[in-house]
Amino acid sequence: MVYIAMATGFILILMGLYGALTNSNILRMIISFTIANTGVNVVLVAVGYMHGRTAPILNNAVSVAEASARIIDPVPQALVLTAIVIGLGVTSLMLAYAYKLFVTKGTLDIAKFTELKW
Amino acid sequence: MVKRLTVSLLLVALGLIFTALLLGYTPDSELNQSGRYYAEHTAQDIGAANIVTAIIVTYRGLDTLGEVTVLFLTATIIGLVLKQEQRKHTSKQAQSDSSSELLSTGSRLLIPLILVMGAYVFVNGHLTPGGGFQGGAIIASATLLMLLSDPMRRFSHRLIAIIESISGLFFVLIGLMGIFWAGGFLDNRILSIGEFGSLFSAGAIPIIYSFIGLKVGAEFSSMLVSLSETENS
Numbered sequence: 053m054v055y056i057a058m059a060t061g062f063i064l065i066l067m068g069l070y071g072a073l074t075n076s077n078i079l080r081m082i083i084s085f086t087i088a089n090t091g092v093n094v095v096l097v098a099v100g101y102m103h104g105r106t107a108p109i110l111n112n113a114v115s116v117a118e119a120s121a122r123i124i125d126p127v128p129q130a131l132v133l134t135a136i137v138i139g140l141g142v143t144s145l146m147l148a149y150a151y152k153l154f155v156t157k158g159t160l161d162i163a164k165f166t167e168l169k170w
Numbered sequence: 171m172v173k174r175l176t177v178s179l180l181l182v183a184l185g186l187i188f189t190a191l192l193l194g195y196t197p198d199s200e201l202n203q204s205g206r207y208y209a210e211h212t213a214q215d216i217g218a219a220n221i222v223t224a225i226i227v228t229y230r231g232l233d234t235l236g237e238v239t240v241l242f243l244t245a246t247i248i249g250l251v252l253k254q255e256q257r258k259h260t261s262k263q264a265q266s267d268s269s270s271e272l273l274s275t276g277s278r279l280l281i282p283l284i285l286v287m288g289a290y291v292f293v294n295g296h297l298t299p300g301g302g303f304q305g306g307a308i309i310a311s312a313t314l315l316m317l318l319s320d321p322m323r324r325f326s327h328r329l330i331a332i333i334e335s336i337s338g339l340f341f342v343l344i345g346l347m348g349i350f351w352a353g354g355f356l357d358n359r360i361l362s363i364g365e366f367g368s369l370f371s372a373g374a375i376p377i378i379y380s381f382i383g384l385k386v387g388a389e390f391s392s393m394l395v396s397l398s399e400t401e402n403s
Contacts, residue, residue: 054197062188066181073177102198108221109299110213111367120201120209123221127205130225134237137303137386141244144393148248151400 057098064091078150078160082143089139093132100128217363218296218372226301227375227382231345231356238338238385245334245389245396249327252396269319277319284312292383296372302379306386313391317398325395334388337381344374344381 068088072081101124108126110116154160201209208221208229218224226234291298292305316323348357358373365371 055192055195058192058195062185062192066185066188069184070177070181073180074174102201107299108209109297110219110221116213116366119213119221120206123201123209125198125201125205126208126221126225129222130230133222133226133301133303134233137237138240140390141241144248144397145244147397148251151397152251 053103054098054101057101058095061091061094061096061098064088064094067091076162078153078162081162082146082150085146086139086143089135089143093135093139096128096132096135100125213366216358216372216375217366218358218375219367220296220298220301223296223301223375223379224372227296227378228356228358231378234382235341235345235356238341238382241386241389242334242338245392248393248396252400269321274319277315281312281315284315285309288312288383288387289380292379293376294369295379295383296375297367297369302382303386305379305383306388306390309383309387310390310394313387314394317394321398324399325391327392327395330388330392330395334385334392337384337388341378341381341385344378348374 065088068084068086068091071084071087075081075084105122105124106114108123108129110119110123114122150160153165157164200206208225212218212221212224216224216228218228288305288308288311290305291300291308292302295301295305313325344360345356347360349355352359356378358375358378361373361377363371363373369376
């Protein structure tokens with residue numbers, strides 16, 4: 053189970069990077085980056101998973117006394133919550149800049165932006 | 171062709187690294203030290219049923235303050251980057267593409283429900299899966315629905331900014347109160363911890379998370395509004 057989730061995450065990272073490196077349309081690159089971002093999050097959550105344990109919420113099902121034997125690691129989940137929010141901020145910034153580039157150049161093809169080419 | 175080959179080689183190498191990582195990984199059978207500390211101490215120290223919330227709002231509250239600041243900066247930069255376009259085109263707002271009857275009536279029914287759902291999620295963040303960021307995202311989805319049903323609608327940037335800055339200010343003020351009346355910055359024990367598992371428990375966590383929810387909702391809404399005002403406006 054952990055291995056499947058982790059392999060999925062790694063494959064998503066590779067797919068995202070492949071898309072970001074081979075596509076020349078900026079919007080497609082942004083979508084590829086979000087796919088890679090999702091892959092990183094899946095891998096991080098999978099690291100915290102332990103077989104046969106439950107979510108880190110204490111209620112009738114998991115009492116306070118047996119918490120440390122019954123719950124999965126809460127730290128990666130807190131990290132991923134932060135990572136998701138920051139990822140959304142990065143994506144929206146990329147979209148805003150892509151719009152701005154489209155307004156200045158009239159195209160979203162990265163090959164047409166030759167100012168920084170050497 | 172050369173480029174595609176280089177990219178493929180690079181990704182194959184990265185894939186080999188990932189495979190090695192995956193094959194060498196053995197899942198823990200025990201919680202590690204920090205995880206065990208949180209599992210054993212959250213209930214009596216913080217009083218929150220959701221341990222992830224206790225970590226985010228109290229144990230690592232300073233990180234969350236930084237995270238909210240990053241979001242605020244993002245929303246500000248997007249507003250700044252997209253600002254000049256709005257001013258240029260404000261004259262031709264008159265074009266009317268009204269949305270369908272189904273969408274506009276349905277959104278009138280759904281928007282209050284979505285807002286209540288968002289408030290529920292961030293008020294119950296210390297008891298159930300959820301919290302300020304998730305609730306804020308749900309509230310922003312109500313804004314998105316409003317924008318979809320009426321693309322020409324103009325939101326008051328001033329109102330969004332006021333909600334955003336007031337909730338941010340109260341978040342920091344509650345954190346500062348922790349220095350004087352409890353153990354340190356963002357300590358939740360300025361209010362009594364209360365009965366474990368009830369709505370009014372876990373000290374200041376529900377209040378802090380509500381302000382985070384409002385702030386995140388306002389920030390996401392301002393991003394959506396800024397992005398939507400660029401197109402055909």
